[in-house]
Amino acid sequence: MASTAKFEVLLTLHNLPPPSFEPSTFAKLPPSEELQQTQTTILEAISELQALVLGPIGMLRSNALMYIDLISLQAVCHFKIAESFAEEASYTQISDKCGLDEPTLRRIMRQCMTNYIFKEHDNMITHTAASKLLSENPMMRAWAAMICEESWPAAARTVDALERWPKSQEPEHTGFALAKNTSVPFFVELGKSATRAKRFADAMSMFESGHGSAISALLKHYPWGAIGKGTVVDVGGSHGSRGIAIAENFPSLHCIVLDLPEVVADGPSKIPSDLKSRVTFAAHDFFTEPPEVVKAADVFLFCRIFHNWSDKYSIKILRSLILALKYGARILISDICLPEPHALPSAL
Numbered sequence: 001m002a003s004t005a006k007f008e009v010l011l012t013l014h015n016l017p018p019p020s021f022e023p024s025t026f027a028k029l030p031p032s033e034e035l036q037q038t039q040t041t042i043l044e045a046i047s048e049l050q051a052l053v054l055g056p057i058g059m060l061r062s063n064a065l066m067y068i069d070l071i072s073l074q075a076v077c078h079f080k081i082a083e084s085f086a087e088e089a090s091y092t093q094i095s096d097k098c099g100l101d102e103p104t105l106r107r108i109m110r111q112c113m114t115n116y117i118f119k120e121h122d123n124m125i126t127h128t129a130a131s132k133l134l135s136e137n138p139m140m141r142a143w144a145a146m147i148c149e150e151s152w153p154a155a156a157r158t159v160d161a162l163e164r165w166p167k168s169q170e171p172e173h174t175g176f177a178l179a180k181n182t183s184v185p186f187f188v189e190l191g192k193s194a195t196r197a198k199r200f201a202d203a204m205s206m207f208e209s210g211h212g213s214a215i216s217a218l219l220k221h222y223p224w225g226a227i228g229k230g231t232v233v234d235v236g237g238s239h240g241s242r243g244i245a246i247a248e249n250f251p252s253l254h255c256i257v258l259d260l261p262e263v264v265a266d267g268p269s270k271i272p273s274d275l276k277s278r279v280t281f282a283a284h285d286f287f288t289e290p291p292e293v294v295k296a297a298d299v300f301l302f303c304r305i306f307h308n309w310s311d312k313y314s315i316k317i318l319r320s321l322i323l324a325l326k327y328g329a330r331i332l333i334s335d336i337c338l339p340e341p342h343a344l345p346s347a348l
Ligand SMILES: C[S@@+](CC[C@H](N)C(=O)[O-])C[C@H]1O[C@@H](n2cnc3c(N)ncnc32)[C@H](O)[C@@H]1O
Pocket: 187, 204, 205, 208, 235, 236, 237, 238, 258, 259, 260, 263, 284, 285, 286, 287, 302, 303, 304, 305, 308
């Protein structure tokens, strides 16, 4: 209770309205550590309370039924339902636009409404905050569609992959390979399609600004200013969102973004003109020797890279870097880790 009251006060201090499902609600919290910590405290309490109130049967049932939410979200992305109307539309109008038959569309949208995506009044549909975000923000759409169409099918086949290739560390022995009927690793498969590669890169950019992003933590928790005039290499840096943030905040740093050729091809178009000379791109396969241009850089950043690779391949990536390391160069890893037991209040 104290945290929810504090959350409201902090929102007011930041000139934000209380949380709501209205389309006019704020989509992102401002980069305030206090707000973020308060939000985390509330969410942990809610999660624990929900599990306790549901009890073990209810909790397991609720976990197992999450797939229903994903089916409807995938349909929303796939049939472009959110962007099919601006303010208000009938099921018939949306059905005509999306090519889904009306009874099926109605079921999908009403299921979404149980998650506060769309709302209905007198048979007319309007947006909530979440559906408005999907309708207006192509990066949000890219992220949701990428998760529903790449990650989710892969997740559903991961246990089959474990059964078929027990103990394998090979990147083509995955749920993704089974789901997509491919014999090549994830990034090679994505690289076959410019559309899927771009959607993945856009999805990566979605959560790279403002509150709670890996970038704000990265900027804050590393002494970038102490490097002085120097070079930072963002290995597997996609379209350069981190490079932009570092260059904006530390004018004496140059950031070189390394990624696969099909990814860096789109990179320069995302860089603001005043940063173009300090955020540059080079195509590179991180299993091979780094290009000359990054040799003798001060910092090599690996953000959300190693979670994609088994230990065997993570070691190969790091070994390939050795030839680019000058004395005193730093390797910085920012990635998702499972917490140690008891590290979080809800991890009993
Ligand atoms: C999970 S994404 C993370 C992107 C970015 N670092 C971020 O945090 O938003 C992994 C990145 O690794 C890149 N990647 C995959 N295989 C690669 C390889 N062999 N060499 C270089 N980059 C690669 C992908 O193209 C993608 O941009």
